[in-house]
Amino acid sequence: MIVSNVSLSGCADFNSALCAGAGEGHLGGGSYRTALTPTGNLVVAVCLGFIGTFGLINNLLVLVLFCRYKMLRSPINLLLMNISISDLLVCVLGTPFSFAASTQGRWLIGERGCVWYGFANSLCGIVSLISLAVLSYERYSTMMAPTEADSSNYRKISLGIIMSWAYSLIWTLPPLFGWSHYGPEGPGTTCSVDWTAKTANNISYIICLFIFCLIVPFLVIVFCYGKLLSAIRQVSGINASMSRKREQRVLFMVVIMVMCYLICWLPYGIMALLATFGPPGLVTPEASIIPSVLAKTSTVINPVIYVFMNKQFYRCFQALLQCEAPRRGSSLKSSSKVPTKAMRGIAGTGPRRTNEFLFMVASLGQPAATVPRLGLSCEPTIDITKAPSSDNKPVVVSLVAHREC
Structure with a gap:
């Protein structure tokens, strides 16, 4: 039987709220x-209700x-659905009880x-x-891939x-089988891993949980979006105005994503570490409830950042409210093509291709004469494609530049 240790003899290892409650029952x-x-x-209840x-x-x-x-059922949107499902389960299985x-x-x-x-x-939070x-x-991998993303290939996303x-x-299963355990958290209105037990068994689990479920995902997010921004900056020499606008938009999104990740989860991680390694009573029940509530706000913030700030979903949301078909736009194409899919930097393999790069810039509504001039060392290839059977459709100009040093 899986139980939590809440006896009076464990007061030395548990927080003051738990010890106070143990005397009552x-x-x-x-x-x-x-x-x-x-x-x-009451304040906590209002926040959790919201x-x-x-x-x-x-x-x-x-x-x-x-x-x-x-049109939303693309591979990468399926991953967004996984985030929403995990957050929804938190709202259904956890928040009502706390x-x-x-x-x-x-x-x-x-x-x-x-x-x-x-x-x-814990399971749904880590999944998110x-x-x-x-x-x-x-x-990141879609942007850096040498070929166009296959919008019908769900295998990689499913994996x-x-x-x-x-x-x-x-x-999340180890605490059920003896590596740490689940019990009351903070003032006792929520339950989680026991952060306060000073045993080697519990401390080793918390260290691993902090590293592999908080730090590692954060580093992956920062690395991938950092590379994405770096690739955007590389096209500034080809089309500065387009690159600057795209860079500002993606930079804004990345900053918002990283800041919200840190705001929601970093206080909770710090609280857990202080409760684990600090002296007994360092983290009071009143202080510990704030990081717990902040972590739960991710269930509200994630859909706003990753879905409703997405033009594709936003157009469909507008169409749903107005009971009409969504307006067609460039953002309604496969969302596996990230905003920087129009320009792609690829480093080849082998010594000869190490410094070779490829930039593809799509300029809508611009005549061929306005294509930016390249340096003498570059050989541009211009491909002008007009939309069929229409004179007022924009002209698509693709510019491919190769350079070898």
């Missing part, structure tokens, strides 16, 4: 009281759009419910983090989704 009996004041519980409601609405809306419009606990000032579903709550929320890392890698769930299970 066992956690499994449902009489465990939190260490927050009624006002504090997070649960808007997280549920946002993620359900994403799933409705995905099911309603076939909300109810905050309104009543005590944990309501017993000891086994606490273990189940800690496992389910790993999926964000997989998403950034997919965008990424399966990997995100398998990876999360690898790190």
Whole structure:
């Protein structure tokens, strides 16, 4: 049987809120009281109510759009659906119970419910983090690939989704079998991994969890989006105005993604480390509830950043509200082609091709005479393609420049 250690003899290893509640009754009996004041519980309940409601609405809306419009059913959007599903499960399986606990000032579903709550929320939270890392890698690899992305190939994305769930299970199942354990967290209105036990067994698990489920995904995200921005800057010599606008847009998106990731998850990670390695009582129940609430806000923020700031989804959202077909636009093409797909930097293999680069720039509505001039060392090849059977359609100019040093 999987149980949490909440006896009075464990007060030296657990937080003050748990020890205070142990004198009133066992956690499994449902009489465990939190260490927050009624006002504090009310504030937490309001925050959790807001997070649960808007997280549920946002993620359900994403799933409705995905099911309603076939044009959204591309491989990379399937990965966005995986993020929304994991966030939706947090809103359904976790937030209502912590909300109810905050309104009543005590944990309501017993000891086994606490273990189940800690496992389910940890599983879905890590799936969301790993999926964000997989998403950034997919965008990076698609941009750097020498061939056009196949919008009908779901195999790679499906493997990424399966990997995100398998990876999360690898790190959330061990507490159920003795490597650390799940128990009350902070003031007692939520449950998670026990951050405060000073045993080698618990500390080793928390270190691994911090490195492989928080730091590694963050480094992958920063590396992939950093490379994406670097590739955008490389086209500034070919079309400075287009590159500057694209660079600013992508830079804004990257900064928002990284900042929200840090705001949601870094305080929680720091709190966990302080509770693990700091002296007993360093992290008070009142202070520990703030990082926990911030981590749950990711369920509201993720759909806004990764979906509704996406022009493809936004057009479909507008169409859904207006009960009409979505307006056609360049962003309605396969979303496997990232915004920088129009220009691609490729480093060849072998000593001769090490310094070779390829830039493809699409200039809409520009006559051939306005194609930027290249240096003497470059040999441009200009391909002008007009849209069929229309004089007012824009001209597409593709510029391919090769340089060897």
